[in-house]
Amino acid sequence: MNVAIIGGTGYGAVELIRFLYNHPNVTLTTIISHSNSGTSFSEVYPHLSDLVNVEMESFDEDQLAKEVDLVFFATPSNVSKHQIPKLIDKGIKCIDLSGDFRLEDHELYEQYYGEEMAEAKYIDQAVYGLSEINNESIKGASLIANPGCYPTATTLGLIPVLANDMVERKNIIIDAKTGVSGAGRSLSLNTHFSEMNENFKAYKIGNHKHIPEIEQVLSKAAEEEIQITFTPHIVPMTRGIMSTMYVDLKEKQSTNQLIALYEDFYKYHPFVRIRKEGVFPQTKEVYGSNYCDIGLYADQRTGKLIIVSVIDNLVKGASGQAIQNMNIMNGWEETTGLTQLPIYP
Template sequence: MKVAIIGGTGYGAVELIKFLNNHPYVQLEAIISHSQSGTDLASVYPHTIDAINMTMEALNISSLSKVVDLVFFATPSNVSKDLIPEFIENGVKCIDLSGDFRLNSPDEYESWYQSTAAKQSYVDQAVYGLSEIYQDEIRNAQLIANPGCYPTSTLLGLIPAIKSNIIDNQQIIIDAKTGVSGAGRSLSLNVHYSEMNENFKAYKLGEHKHIPEIEQALQWEAGVPLQVTFTPHIVPMTRGIMSTIYTNLITEKTTKEIIDLYQSYYENDPFVRVRPEGMIPSTKEVYGSNYCDIGIHVDKRTGKLTIISVIDNLVKGASGQAIQNMNILNGWDVTTGLKQIPIYP
């Protein structure tokens, strides 16, 4: 199958390129970059030299649509919504790693993203690509809205508890930390070395654009409106997300009972690993991989459930999940091209 990547110079794109290069059923036909067209990939990312000899190209939707079956969009928000409709009309399937098609409500999108929403007819076609949860919908999709990194970690951690009706849906606190690669490759004072090194800071309290995405998916699963308290932090590491989730149990459960529940829920999902009692995952243990590792603890004294969910933000939180969705879309084994053991140490 022939595929293309639009937005070829970001961290998400270079992760896609790495995984696609090792995928047995895929040929990477084109890498599209508006800012770097005519430039060899290896001159932007020297680590790809000899492995991937490709020159980035300018976008011509009409000609590209004739030679590829699927396009990955590794673009910033507010870009893909103007490009995807023409690909869809030309019969090309699309997987969008930006947020342009994740929210069902145009009002919500415009409020949180401060930009005009995509045409509603295409938003209605989009399938939310949380791979472990919406496989049936993904199989028949023309357009997949790949989830954000924080939502992937949070939702995989929370959905089994939500579906099992064991927690108070109105009392969910998410304390999440990300490495600096989540900010992208563009220059920013916020992630400047002297600003970030030996530092640890919270940001976008109550206004992070992943909040409505998390709430939307949790509402789908709970069947009732709900809100979460979400506080993101940036920490001085390159990759990784840890979401520490606090909520109140509404039924008496032990840690072992909830672990058994989670292991049963994800028993057919090879990329979600639920840890045994007393073992809490760390970000290093999923580094460079498509795994989501989950740890569970019940505090008998307070009646609270703590869920620890860790992912690599560039893989399971972006490109790896996009490849996983492509596998589901084509009826391939979900692990195809993604079987890498995490990099450790």
């Protein structure tokens, strides 16, 4: 299969290339970057000069339709919604790593993204690509809305107990931290070295664009409306997300009972790993990999369940999950091209 990447100079794109390079069923033929058209990809990322000898191009849907079978969109929001319809109508499969097709509610999209939503018929076609939860819907889909990084770590941690009606649906508290690569490659004061080094800060409290996405996914799992308290933080590390969640158990449960529930829930999903009692995951333990590692603690004193979920925001939170979805769409083994061990230390 021939594939293309649109938005070719960001961190999401270079991670896609890292994994696609060793994928046995895929050839990366085209990298599209409007701002760098005519420039060799290796000029932007010199460490790939001997491996990816591709000149970046401008977007041309007619040319793409002749050359490729599937396109990854590693673009900012408000880009893919204008280009994907042109490709879908020509029979090209698309996986969108931006947020343009994730939300189903028009008003929520405008509120959190500040823009008009994509055309309704394409929103209806889009399958939300949380690989472990929507596996059957992803098979044969033509348009995948790849989940956000915070939503991936958070929903994989919460869905098993919500789907099994084991926790109260109110007062779900999510305390999440991300490395600076989550802000993308563009320069900003928020991620400037002297602003971020030896610093730790909360941001976008109450209005982060991943709030409605998380609530949409959890509401479907719980089969009722879910609202969350979500506080994101940025920490001085390059990669990684840790999402720590606090929920109230409906009935007394031991940590081992809950671990057994999670192990059973994810037993057919190789990229979700559940830790044994007393062992909690660290972001370094999934660095550079497509794993989501989850640790659990049932607090007998307070009746709360504490869930710790970690991912690499650029892999399971973006490009790795996109490739996992490509594998599922095409009936390939889900782990194809994604079996690299985490980088440690």
